[in-house]
Amino acid sequence: xxxxxxxxxxGMIGGGQLARMSHPAAxxxxxxxxxxxxxxxxxxxxxxxxxxxxDPDDPDDVRxxxxxxxxxxxxxxxxxxxxLEQLVDGGTPxxxxxxxLEAAVDKSVLRDRLQGxxxxxxxxxxxxxxxQLPDLPDxxxxxxxxxxxxxxxxxxxWFPESQSELSxxxxxxxxxxxxxxxxxxxxxLFEVAVMVVRRPNGEAVIxxxxxxxxxxxxxxxxxxxxxxxxxxxxxVKGLAHSIADHLDVVGICAxxxxxxxxxxxxxxxxxxxxxxxxxxxxAATTSQFENHLRAVVDLPLGDPSLLVPAVGMxxxxxxxxxxxxxxxxxxxxxxxxxxxxxxxxxxPRPGRKLGHVTVIDQEPEDALRRATAVANVLAGSxxxxxxxxx
Amino acid sequence: xxxxxxxxxxGMIGGGQLARMSHPAAxxxxxxxxxxxxxxxxxxxxxxxxxxxxDPDDPDDVRxxxxxxxxxxxxxxxxxxxxLEQLVDGGTPxxxxxxxLEAAVDKSVLRDRLQGxxxxxxxxxxxxxxxQLPDLPDxxxxxxxxxxxxxxxxxxxWFPESQSELSxxxxxxxxxxxxxxxxxxxxxLFEVAVMVVRRPNGEAVIxxxxxxxxxxxxxxxxxxxxxxxxxxxxxVKGLAHSIADHLDVVGICAxxxxxxxxxxxxxxxxxxxxxxxxxxxxAATTSQFENHLRAVVDLPLGDPSLLVPAVGMxxxxxxxxxxxxxxxxxxxxxxxxxxxxxxxxxxPRPGRKLGHVTVIDQEPEDALRRATAVANVLAGSxxxxxxxxx
Numbered sequence: 001x002x003x004x005x006x007x008x009x010x011g012m013i014g015g016g017q018l019a020r021m022s023h024p025a026a027x028x029x030x031x032x033x034x035x036x037x038x039x040x041x042x043x044x045x046x047x048x049x050x051x052x053x054x055d056p057d058d059p060d061d062v063r064x065x066x067x068x069x070x071x072x073x074x075x076x077x078x079x080x081x082x083x084l085e086q087l088v089d090g091g092t093p094x095x096x097x098x099x100x101l102e103a104a105v106d107k108s109v110l111r112d113r114l115q116g117x118x119x120x121x122x123x124x125x126x127x128x129x130x131x132q133l134p135d136l137p138d139x140x141x142x143x144x145x146x147x148x149x150x151x152x153x154x155x156x157x158w159f160p161e162s163q164s165e166l167s168x169x170x171x172x173x174x175x176x177x178x179x180x181x182x183x184x185x186x187x188x189l190f191e192v193a194v195m196v197v198r199r200p201n202g203e204a205v206i207x208x209x210x211x212x213x214x215x216x217x218x219x220x221x222x223x224x225x226x227x228x229x230x231x232x233x234x235x236v237k238g239l240a241h242s243i244a245d246h247l248d249v250v251g252i253c254a255x256x257x258x259x260x261x262x263x264x265x266x267x268x269x270x271x272x273x274x275x276x277x278x279x280x281x282x283a284a285t286t287s288q289f290e291n292h293l294r295a296v297v298d299l300p301l302g303d304p305s306l307l308v309p310a311v312g313m314x315x316x317x318x319x320x321x322x323x324x325x326x327x328x329x330x331x332x333x334x335x336x337x338x339x340x341x342x343x344x345x346x347x348p349r350p351g352r353k354l355g356h357v358t359v360i361d362q363e364p365e366d367a368l369r370r371a372t373a374v375a376n377v378l379a380g381s382x383x384x385x386x387x388x389x390x
Numbered sequence: 391x392x393x394x395x396x397x398x399x400x401g402m403i404g405g406g407q408l409a410r411m412s413h414p415a416a417x418x419x420x421x422x423x424x425x426x427x428x429x430x431x432x433x434x435x436x437x438x439x440x441x442x443x444x445d446p447d448d449p450d451d452v453r454x455x456x457x458x459x460x461x462x463x464x465x466x467x468x469x470x471x472x473x474l475e476q477l478v479d480g481g482t483p484x485x486x487x488x489x490x491l492e493a494a495v496d497k498s499v500l501r502d503r504l505q506g507x508x509x510x511x512x513x514x515x516x517x518x519x520x521x522q523l524p525d526l527p528d529x530x531x532x533x534x535x536x537x538x539x540x541x542x543x544x545x546x547x548w549f550p551e552s553q554s555e556l557s558x559x560x561x562x563x564x565x566x567x568x569x570x571x572x573x574x575x576x577x578x579l580f581e582v583a584v585m586v587v588r589r590p591n592g593e594a595v596i597x598x599x600x601x602x603x604x605x606x607x608x609x610x611x612x613x614x615x616x617x618x619x620x621x622x623x624x625x626v627k628g629l630a631h632s633i634a635d636h637l638d639v640v641g642i643c644a645x646x647x648x649x650x651x652x653x654x655x656x657x658x659x660x661x662x663x664x665x666x667x668x669x670x671x672x673a674a675t676t677s678q679f680e681n682h683l684r685a686v687v688d689l690p691l692g693d694p695s696l697l698v699p700a701v702g703m704x705x706x707x708x709x710x711x712x713x714x715x716x717x718x719x720x721x722x723x724x725x726x727x728x729x730x731x732x733x734x735x736x737x738p739r740p741g742r743k744l745g746h747v748t749v750i751d752q753e754p755e756d757a758l759r760r761a762t763a764v765a766n767v768l769a770g771s772x773x774x775x776x777x778x779x780x
Contacts, residue, residue: 007716007735024414027437030716030733030745047417049439205727282697285728285750300724307672307698307750326397326420334690337595338675343420345397355420360675360697 007032008297011069012044013056017344017353018075018273018289019044021281025290031297035075036065044075046345059083066092073251073296074272077104078150095200095250095296096271103247104271108148108179114266117246119239122258122265124183129174133167133182141185145169148179153353154217159185190259191267192226193276194240197291200250200298205291206237207284207304211364212256212276218351219275221314221372223364224283224306228259236264243269252277252292275315275353280304282340282358283311308360312368314375316355318348323380325354332357332377339374354379397422398687401459402434403446407734407743408465408663408679409434411671415680421687425465426455434465436735449473456482463641463686464662467494468540485590485640485686486661493637494661498538498569504656507636509629512648512655514573519564523557523572531575535559538569543743544607549575580649581657582616583666584630587681590640590688595681596627597674597694601754602646602666608741609665611704611762613754614673614696618649626654633659642667642682665705668746670694672730673701698750702758704765706745708738713770715744722747722767729764744769 007030012019015037023044026033034050037043045051054061056079066072066087072094084098096104103110108126126148127133136143143166147156160166166182173180191214195207211226212219228236236257243266244253254274256267277288286294286302294301316325325332325343332341336359343355357375361367397420402409405427413434416423424440427433435441444451446469456462456477462484474488486494493500498516516538517523526533533556537546550556556572563570581604585597601616602609618626626647633656634643644664646657667678676684676692684691706715715722715733722731726749733745747765751757 020417023437024417027410027414028730028732029719030436030735032436046420046422047413047439049437049441051439285730294723299720300727302723303728305728329419330689333684333692337690338693338695340418340675342418345420 009034009068009070010293010296011065011072012036012075013062013065013072013079014075015039015042015044015048015051015056016075017043017346020047020344021278021342022075022273022289022293023048025287025293028290029293029299031293034065034068036061042346043344063087066090071095071296073292074101076152077101077271078152079105081105096253097248097250100247100249101271104269106148106179107146107181107268110266110269111181113247114243117242119243120263120265122183122186122260122267124181127170127174127180127182129177129179131174133170136182137184139184141187144183144185145173146181146183147173148181150178153219157217186258186260186265191256192228192236192259192264193222193254193256193274194236195274195277195288195304196240196244196249196253196255197251197288197295197301197304198244198249198253199295199301202245203301204241204244205301205304206241207277207280207288208306209233209236210276210279216351218317218353219315220317221312221368221375222276222279223310223312223368224279225310225364227364232259232262232264239264239266251295252288278342278356279311279313279358281342283308283360309362310364310367311358311360312364312366312371313356313358314368314371315353316343316357316375316378317381318350318352318354319379319381320350321348324348325378328378328380332374335377336370336374339371341374341378343378399424399458399460400683400686401455401462402426402465403452403455403462403469404465405429405432405434405438405441405446406465407433407736410437410734411668411732412465412663412679412683413438415677415683418680419683419689421683424455424459426451432736433734453477456480461485461686463682464491466542467491467660467662468542469495471495486643487638487640490637490639491661494659496538496569497536497571497658500656500659501571503637504633507632509633510653510655512573512576512650512657514571517560517564517570517572519567519569521564523560526572527574529574531577534573534575535563536571536573537563538571540568543609547607576648576650576655581646582618582626582649582654583612583644583646583664584626585664585667585678585694586630586634586639586643586645587641587678587685587691587694588634588639588643589685589691592635593691594631594634595691595694596631597667597670597678598696599623599626600666600669606741608707608743609705610707611702611758611765612666612669613700613702613758614669615700615754617754622649622652622654629654629656641685642678665743668732669701669703669748671732672748673698673750699752700754700757701748701750702754702756702761703746703748704758704761705743706733706747706765706768707771708740708742708744709769709771710740711738714738715768718768718770722764725767726760726764729761731764731768733768
């Protein structure tokens with residue numbers, strides 16, 4: 001019998017929707033995807049045959065995944081970086097690498113590392129554990145407080161209404177041994193995200209920026225094209241590229257930015273497939289999931305171009321414990337036959353991301369409005385559409 | 391704990407590439423896909439967690455699949471129709487139904503059933519077991535001989551070069567208890583395929599026709615739009631729709647037709663996702679795989695429209711036992727960053743379909759030429775491109 005190149009095995013730490021949506025890309029390229037899942041009855045655990053029940057936070061479980069994998073990657077960043085260093089020392093490539101990943105895990109590290117690049121953040125102060133809160137500048141809209149580590153989907157971010165509430169928040173964060181970032185609150189923000197995918201040799205592709213919409217710190221939707229003027233579009237793409245290069249990211253790097261007075265301010269970055277790239281499944285030549293896997297196994301990257309005039313994506317955010325999108329699937333699919341529904345197989349909870357809906361249209365606003373209408377049906381919510389809240 | 395609608399379980403008989411490519415569509419809609427696989431190390435067996443090792447021809451294995459499924463469907467038509475009838479009698483819906491499926495399984499049944507519809511076939515004679523071959527008309531290009539059952543990918547079709555070879559072939563087929571069809575051989579054929587998807591209530595969507603290219607009876611590629619004039623396009627879509635209605639197909643019905651002197655002649659039909667619909671994964675709003683699953687679980691159907699100006703799809707046909715597409719993936723993906731590669735995880739054999747490549751472009755000919763170039767690299771073949779052979 002002839003022997004052939006074994007298909008590469010990618011071990012992914014975490015078994016949520018990002019691992020779940022990576023599987024179709026792995027199927028197409030015949031890559032073996034192993035995922036380490038805390039719950040086999042949800043997300044990737046339901047749909048990936050290489051799903052292994054284990055704790056992504058347990059060193060033994062992670063080492064066991066690495067033993068079976070040619071390369072390790074992640075579907076979330078709440079990981080033990082020392083453990084990842086041990087995997088690298090043991091001979092298993094980890095992509096993105098632990099040093100690079102630290103800048104996604106820790107917002108204060110990100111700010112440190114990008115000093116010297118032409119990258120602006122909102123005006124901010126870093127308060128380390130043991131330090132006192134310094135006097136704040138006179139920010140007209142007040143401050144936003146962020147825990148440097150551990151936040152996601154609106155967790156780890158607070159909007160204090162008074163100086164005393166602010167001090168109290170910072171005190172609590174730092175007392176837990178976490179660095180706090182106190183940042184100027186900016187009104188009426190226009191938010192964009194840019195995804196860069198980068199191979200180990202530095203070869204990179206850059207997706208066009210998308211405009212994102214948040215509610216209570218959770219992404220509710222996006223539209224593309226983002227509607228930036230060409231000079232600004234070029235600037236934000238260049239910024240994202242230089243960030244990914246500077247941090248030596250391998251795989252996806254999603255840079256989230258505010259546009260304030262016509263200038264991009266970096267908000268945070270992710271080093272994994274990201275909510276702001278879900279539209280690429282249908283609307284781009286190569287999806288973020290496929291390009292992340294290509295980068296991780298060091299294959300040439302795919303064309304990131306948008307294939308269509310415009311696209312909108314809306315998240316399905318749970319409205320209660322008792323309404324599951326599956327109950328509403330017939331209603332939602334009959335509402336708009338062109339809507340692309342993605343369900344994550346997760347137990348419903350209020351505010352939880354249970355899936356998303358993508359719609360292609362001629363204009364980004366129309367695409368997002370249609371996607372939101374279908375997502376709201378699937379959420380069982382009469383919640384206002386994205387357009388009304390942003 | 392709140393209980394929700396259980397996600398529907400679709401049992402698919404067969405675990406080849408059609409089952410494999412159905413899994414991403416099942417993931418998106420959170421349908422549970424079970425597949426009955428003869429070989430867990432190939433095709434769907436590698437990538438579907440609900441893959442069950444068993445023999446699609448073994449009644450007990452099929453019954454066991456049905457016991458776990460809300461509905462049964464198929465990834466191939468070489469099935470025991472009586473067994474499917476038993477499943478229906480036992481309370482498991484089978485979609486498409488066995489009576490309908492008989493017209494896809496048996497080319498003589500198809501010809502019988504469609505009498506009375508405005509459907510033309512090439513001039514032909516049906517020779518049943520025990521019958522003598524009648525005198526043939528004076529067909530200028532001679533005859534093609536088809537076994538009514540059991541053929542696919544060029545198997546079960548012969549091009550005899552003499553009257554004696556023809557008689558001998560028909561004798562062999564009928565001696566095996568199979569009906570033979572002797573059909574006028576037509577030169578310079580322009581071949582198209584039209585896919586219709588139909589729900590149990592008769593609601594249907596029709597995909598635009600594609601132009602298909604065969605070599606030695608095996609589909610090597612397709613392009614869309616097919617380049618038919620609007621009246622002919624409308625006619626072939628109407629024909630495919632009336633065939634699916636008349637046969638009461640539930641799920642996908644792919645109708646393959648020759649265009650001869652400007653008239654469509656039906657060649658054969660399939661009642662499962664079909665090679666002539668692989669381009670719909672990237673190029674249509676709703677893929678054939680998703681729409682087949684929607685029909686089978688009786689969800690509203692998705693929009694079948696092409697999203698892009700033009701698309702080409704080329705099969706990766708094995709060139710030898712010793713060349714696997716995985717060995718050539720880096721070379722192929724660097725050749726064309728916009729090519730969408732789909733590998734099936736199958737052991738290479740000469741002529742075997744090991745995967746396919748889809749390319750979106752402005753013109754169908756360009757799209758197919760590019761797809762063919764990448765597919766040829768992955769096949770390890772210097773075989774001529776589609777354009778040179780057709």
